[in-house]
Amino acid sequence: MKVLICDATAITALDMISDAGIEVVNRPDITPEELLEVIHEYDAMVVRSRTKVTASLIDKATRLKAIVRGGVGLDNIDVEYAGSKGIQVLNTPSASTAAVAELTIGYIFALARHIPQMTASMEGGEWAKKSFSGTEIAGKTLGLVGIGRIGQATGQKANALGMTVVAYDPYVTEAEGIELVSLEDLLACADFISLHVPYTKETHNILDADAFEKMKAGVYIINCGRGGTIDEDALFDALKSAKVAGAALDVYTEEPSMGHKLYTLDRVIGSPHIGAGTVEAKARVGTEVAKNVINVLTK
DSSP states (O other): OEEEEOSOOOHHHHHHHHHTTOEEEEOTTOOHHHHHHHGGGOSEEEEOSSSOBOHHHHHHOTTOOEEEESSSOOTTBOHHHHHHTTOEEEOOTTTTHHHHHHHHHHHHHHHHHTHHHHHHHHHTTOOOTTSOOOOOOTTOEEEEEOOSHHHHHHHHHHHHTTOEEEEEOTTOSOBTTBEEOOHHHHHHHOSEEEEOOOOOTTTTTSBOHHHHHHSOTTEEEEEOSOTTSBOHHHHHHHHHTTSEEEEEESOOSSSSOOSOGGGGSTTEEEOSSOTTOSHHHHHHHHHHHHHHHHHHHTO
16 A cells, blocks of 8 residues: 655654555655656545645546545545545544634734734834734624634634624534624624635635625734635725725635735735644644544555
């Protein structure tokens, strides 16, 4: 049995797989062209968000039994086509929950108190004490679009900080400490809006120009979920008009996202899709990846 590691994965996970008697080929920088040439040699492949598993790649994967995604979202994998070929698609849904929820909360604080902008000001030799009037988050309303594992973890942390938490999720009927509301009600009442939905046809640009119109003036937007769920042009316009007071983004419609026009605005802060980028989360993801590979290939 042979597994191809297509994206960076914890070395401890590779050791676990190898110790189970499975040959591990670690090529975390493999290109799409190279992948098409060699995928027929493997019984399983491990990917994260970088590698795209398309129907044309799956057609070449004549030995493949499993595609294991280190992470939550599966939008970089043609899951339906893989299933039609008898290939299992597995992910690690709980491993990164704490990391992404903590990044979201960190961004709420950073937006409310302008922490990155103040740091840049200090680095520029300024003492602009009167230029950065922040807001407290206690007593404010956090609206969660999506209330799965990460959404619920974020909501629990926000509750502990004194925020009122509401959520919209058509697939959830109850969530402890969180009031479920319609999307329109959420947009109308939230001071901070955070997205925690997968990217699907239904969630494509779920925050569009019409949604921004329905929001409170001075709202803050956070997206540590999936790219493509915010109409980035509409967000740019809403920031320019000051309808949106600030935005924090970890994910983007196109990735990698370099030189994005949103970053010409000083009220936008962000990161390069590192929601799960903690030592602890990487270790948990690696462990779950290894278990999935071993379970499939040693049955």
